[in-house]
Amino acid sequence: MTWQTQSIAKREKELRAVLLAFMLCITFQGANCQLQVSPPGHTLVNAKAGSNVTLTVSFSGAADPVIRWFMDKLPVATWTVGATSPPDISDDHEEVLRIGPDGSLTFVNVPLGYSNNYTMEITKSGMDTANTTFTLKVYESIQNVTLSTMPDYASEGADRFTLKYSTLQGAAEQWMWFFNGMEIKSDSHYSVEEKSLVISRPKRNDTGRYKLFLKNPFSTATAHKNVTVLYGPDEPILEVSPAQPFYASGESLSLSCQADGLPTPSAAWTFGGQTLSDSHNGVLNLTNAQASQGGIYSCTLLNEKTGARRQKNMTVLIYERPLGNPQCSVQSVNSDLQYHCQWLGGTPMAQLSFPQLNTTSSGAGDLSLTVTASDDLNGKTVTCIAAHPLLQNNCTVTARGPVEFLPSVRTTVDLDGKIVVAIQCVSEASPKAVVSWSKGDEVISNGTKYQISADTTQLRIRDFNVSSFLIKNYTCICRNPLGSQRRDTQLQGPTISDSSLFPNQDGTIITLTWEVPPTAVVTGFDIQMKGPDLRSVSRNSSQTKSTSSGFRSIQRKPGSARSADVSVLDPELTYRFRIIARAGMTEGDPSEVHRIGPGDGLSGPAIAGIAAGIPCSLLFLFLLLGLIYTCVYYYKDKSPQARYPVSRTIEKAVAAQSDMTPHNLLTGGLKSPPDYNRLHQAPSERSVALPTFVPPPPVRVATTV
Numbered sequence: 026m027t028w029q030t031q032s033i034a035k036r037e038k039e040l041r042a043v044l045l046a047f048m049l050c051i052t053f054q055g056a057n058c059q060l061q062v063s064p065p066g067h068t069l070v071n072a073k074a075g076s077n078v079t080l081t082v083s084f085s086g087a088a089d090p091v092i093r094w095f096m097d098k099l100p101v102a103t104w105t106v107g108a109t110s111p112p113d114i115s116d117d118h119e120e121v122l123r124i125g126p127d128g129s130l131t132f133v134n135v136p137l138g139y140s141n142n143y144t145m146e147i148t149k150s151g152m153d154t155a156n157t158t159f160t161l162k163v164y165e166s167i168q169n170v171t172l173s174t175m176p177d178y179a180s181e182g183a184d185r186f187t188l189k190y191s192t193l194q195g196a197a198e199q200w201m202w203f204f205n206g207m208e209i210k211s212d213s214h215y216s217v218e219e220k221s222l223v224i225s226r227p228k229r230n231d232t233g234r235y236k237l238f239l240k241n242p243f244s245t246a247t248a249h250k251n252v253t254v255l256y257g258p259d260e261p262i263l264e265v266s267p268a269q270p271f272y273a274s275g276e277s278l279s280l281s282c283q284a285d286g287l288p289t290p291s292a293a294w295t296f297g298g299q300t301l302s303d304s305h306n307g308v309l310n311l312t313n314a315q316a317s318q319g320g321i322y323s324c325t326l327l328n329e330k331t332g333a334r335r336q337k338n339m340t341v342l343i344y345e346r347p348l349g350n351p352q353c354s355v356q357s358v359n360s361d362l363q364y365h366c367q368w369l370g371g372t373p374m375a376q377l378s379f380p381q382l383n384t385t386s387s388g389a390g391d392l393s394l395t396v397t398a399s400d401d402l403n404g405k406t407v408t409c410i411a412a413h414p415l416l417q418n419n420c421t422v423t424a425r426g427p428v429e430f431l432p433s434v435r436t437t438v439d440l441d442g443k444i445v446v447a448i449q450c451v452s453e454a455s456p457k458a459v460v461s462w463s464k465g466d467e468v469i470s471n472g473t474k475y476q477i478s479a480d481t482t483q484l485r486i487r488d489f490n491v492s493s494f495l496i497k498n499y500t501c502i503c504r505n506p507l508g509s510q511r512r513d514t515q516l517q518g519p520t521i522s523d524s525s526l527f528p529n530q531d532g533t534i535i536t537l538t539w540e541v542p543p544t545a546v547v548t549g550f551d552i553q554m555k556g557p558d559l560r561s562v563s564r565n566s567s568q569t570k571s572t573s574s575g576f577r578s579i580q581r582k583p584g585s586a587r588s589a590d591v592s593v594l595d596p597e598l599t600y601r602f603r604i605i606a607r608a609g610m611t612e613g614d615p616s617e618v619h620r621i622g623p624g625d626g627l628s629g630p631a632i633a634g635i636a637a638g639i640p641c642s643l644l645f646l647f648l649l650l651g652l653i654y655t656c657v658y659y660y661k662d663k664s665p666q667a668r669y670p671v672s673r674t675i676e677k678a679v680a681a682q683s684d685m686t687p688h689n690l691l692t693g694g695l696k697s698p699p700d701y702n703r704l705h706q707a708p709s710e711r712s713v714a715l716p717t718f719v720p721p722p723p724v725r726v727a728t729t730v
């Protein structure tokens with residue numbers, strides 16, 4: 026309204042100026058007066074829709090000119106100033122347009138559509154035409170501004186995001202955008218366009234409150250919109266608690282997966298291609314974890330609004346200890362030693378190595394290392410170091426060459442009644458010794474007569490011919506890559522090496538004990554007695570004092586027996602006992618005779634006998650001394666060998682001293698090798714002397730059973 030008053034005041038001044046010019050023109054009888062119109066040129070008039078607005082003009086230079094108004098180029102009204110006839114206004118605009126008496130154009134309740142250029146042309150015949158132009162802008166007040174977005178939501182990484190406004194009514198002449206209170210200027214990020222704000226490549230920090238300010242000459246309006254820029258999932262953060270480089274089976278752990286994002290991304294765990302449904306908010310609990318659950322866990326995060334997804338992997342190591350303890354062993358491979366270490370099971374397999382043997386080679390779970398046998402490995406304890414992430418362990422093995430040993434001889438009778446002699450050569454060794462067998466110079470191979478056990482330590486000689494046993498010289502050699510031990514076994518016929526008699530207190534029961542040489546072939550024993558018949562158990566036939574003239578067998582014992590009891594003896598009487606070893610049908614020489622009975626030499630006849638016997642005894646003593654001298658002389662050269670119980674002829678004389686050793690050896694097994702070795706090395710050295718000293722004993726074949 027102020028603008029209108031000003032404009033009216035301005036027009037009044039202009040009008041006065043025109044009138045003054047008109048007066049001057051008349052005063053100075055200017056024949057050449059011109060039509061003039063004001064305001065000159067182009068005038069802008071703003072109007073509010075529905076108001077009355079007048080485009081005021083004034084003219085000079087002529088009276089009663091013709092005035093024409095054009096809307097753009099279209100004539101809309103014509104009037105001759107001062108004429109009584111009403112202005113000629115085009116039908117379309119009759120309602121709105123009026124021409125005032127001074128030629129001004131008035132718009133009544135001007136509608137929005139009358140924004141246009143209006144030109145007034147004034148003419149008078151004989152004079153030049155004058156004109157002036159107005160631009161009329163009709164505005165409505167701005168109402169109900171709404172902001173909309175395109176697309177519906179902003180997301181980080183999208184190309185562009187547009188905020189648009191629309192009004193229910195009223196066009197804006199000016200618009201301003203604000204973000205969190207700051208005015209937005211067009212730049213590389215924002216572009217302010219006529220009806221929109223375009224944000225290129227929106228970021229999460231573009232989230233905030235957007236305000237629009239609209240203005241036209243008659244009103245202002247504002248509108249707000251809160252814009253949220255969706256984003257994520259960002260780089261996922263995978264964690265495992267408790268945090269450890271690895272886990273032992275049975276432990277519990279919890280995996281978590283999360284990432285920043287809007288809205289908060291949902292997480293899903295997959296393992297081995299399977300989606301694990303038991304995770305919750307990205308937390309996956311593994312209770313009592315097993316080694317099979319170790320591996321790559323994959324977490325996929327999804328922004329459910331934008332569809333953006335992201336995956337990240339994590340490796341979980343779950344270890345299981347191997348079972349038991351590592352096992353070390355050593356074997357022979359050809360002539361080399363193969364050290365072996367094994368510790369199976371577990372995840373991962375234990376790393377095994379023999380650092381003493383080879384610092385570079387190692388194996389997982391199972392390691393075999395072949396090395397050349399050498400003396401310094403003999404008896405050396407080699408350690409296998411077994412390293413597993415959960416525990417360390419080790420085992421040791423010592424390789425040894427065969428040690429000295431004693432062959433043992435066992436004689437049995439098979440179902441056909443044939444003698445089977447088994448010779449066993451077991452030498453402690455690591456790796457286990459392999460035994461090769463020979464007879465004299467002839468190698469023995471596995472067959473029917475000679476059977477070698479699968480582990481080669483035993484040789485079984487079937488159908489053993491006792492009659493030729495003396496020439497049987499069996500050799501066994503125990504070998505492993507670290508050495509060998511050789512033993513010869515000279516089998517002997519059935520022989521008793523030592524025997525004793527032990528009576529009980531009242532002399533009614535005796536116990537006979539005996540031994541055989543370790544290399545003797547024996548299948549059984551006959552216990553023989555000379556003297557009165559034994560008392561029958563039934564009392565009625567007791568006290569029989571009948572005396573048999575020779576030894577007779579009273580008991581038979583198996584080859585394993587080493588003692589026999591004889592009972593129901595009469596302590597008043599004298600008995601004699603001896604033992605005969607047998608091999609099948611073959612009988613050996615009898616043992617020494619053991620006598621039991623009332624004291625010899627206490628009876629009168631005995632004393633007489635002794636008295637008569639003294640000279641004889643002296644003579645015997647002399648002869649005995651001579652014999653001993655001969656023996657001692659002989660022993661000077663051959664003393665070690667001479668103790669060997671080779672001769673049954675001298676057996677009785679030397680029985681006590683020579684046979685004690687084998688006795689111990691046999692019962693004691695392998696307890697005292699040195700004596701035994703001496704015993705058995707002896708025959709070879711003695712072989713030349715043997716025939717001169719003792720003729721080969723005859724083999725007696727039993728005639729009675």
Ligand SMILES: *[C@@H]1O[C@H](CO)[C@@H](O)[C@H](O)[C@H]1NC(C)=O
Nearest residue numbers: 075076077078123132133134
């Ligand atoms: C505009 O003019 C018309 C007719 O002369 C009149 O009826 C009306 O009241 C006027 N309007 C205003 C807002 O002055």
Ligand SMILES: *[C@@H]1O[C@H](CO)[C@@H](O)[C@H](O)[C@H]1NC(C)=O
Nearest residue numbers: 067097140141142143159160
């Ligand atoms: C009015 O005139 C001006 C300049 O002469 C022109 O730019 C404008 O477009 C015109 N308006 C209309 C509605 O014709």
Ligand SMILES: *[C@@H]1O[C@H](CO)[C@@H](O)[C@H](O)[C@H]1NC(C)=O
Nearest residue numbers: 095144145146154155156157
């Ligand atoms: C208005 O007058 C000027 C000279 O004052 C002239 O150049 C122009 O063509 C005229 N316009 C009209 C529409 O008659």
Ligand SMILES: *[C@@H]1O[C@H](CO)[C@@H](O)[C@H](O)[C@H]1NC(C)=O
Nearest residue numbers: 167168169170171192193194
């Ligand atoms: C426009 O806004 C006014 C209040 O500002 C409201 O009463 C009216 O209902 C709105 N009109 C529309 C079409 O939304």
Ligand SMILES: *[C@@H]1O[C@H](CO)[C@@H](O)[C@H](O)[C@H]1NC(C)=O
Nearest residue numbers: 204214228229230231232233
């Ligand atoms: C948003 O962050 C970017 C960097 O990422 C920065 O260049 C920009 O100025 C920030 N915008 C606002 C509105 O803070």
Ligand SMILES: *[C@@H]1O[C@H](CO)[C@@H](O)[C@H](O)[C@H]1NC(C)=O
Nearest residue numbers: 205233234235249250251252
């Ligand atoms: C927009 O956010 C502001 C706070 O930043 C809050 O006060 C206002 O209510 C929000 N408007 C809408 C429409 O959510």
Ligand SMILES: *[C@@H]1O[C@H](CO)[C@@H](O)[C@H](O)[C@H]1NC(C)=O
Nearest residue numbers: 279303304305306308309310
């Ligand atoms: C995982 O274990 C924690 C406690 O250890 C518990 O709070 C959580 O609910 C468990 N989550 C699932 C998915 O079982």
Ligand SMILES: *[C@@H]1O[C@H](CO)[C@@H](O)[C@H](O)[C@H]1NC(C)=O
Nearest residue numbers: 297298321322323336337338
């Ligand atoms: C995760 O592991 C799976 C196989 O388990 C593989 O296909 C995928 O490429 C891995 N992803 C990443 C990010 O390494």
Ligand SMILES: *[C@@H]1O[C@H](CO)[C@@H](O)[C@H](O)[C@H]1NC(C)=O
Nearest residue numbers: 382383384385386387394396
């Ligand atoms: C150790 O073993 C590796 C192969 O496993 C072999 O190449 C290397 O010669 C061995 N080293 C020794 C010192 O024996």
Ligand SMILES: *[C@@H]1O[C@H](CO)[C@@H](O)[C@H](O)[C@H]1NC(C)=O
Nearest residue numbers: 408409410411417418419420
């Ligand atoms: C072998 O294991 C025992 C315990 O089992 C340990 O005391 C010893 O130190 C280990 N030896 C080596 C060489 O690792």
Ligand SMILES: *[C@@H]1O[C@H](CO)[C@@H](O)[C@H](O)[C@H]1NC(C)=O
Nearest residue numbers: 465466498500513515708709
């Ligand atoms: C037994 O035979 C081996 C060779 O085969 C020989 O060296 C040794 O002297 C022999 N022993 C006897 C008692 O003949």
Ligand SMILES: *[C@@H]1O[C@H](CO)[C@@H](O)[C@H](O)[C@H]1NC(C)=O
Nearest residue numbers: 471472476477478479480481
């Ligand atoms: C010898 O033969 C018997 C069967 O005849 C067999 O059981 C044994 O294993 C063989 N011994 C060797 C060392 O091959």
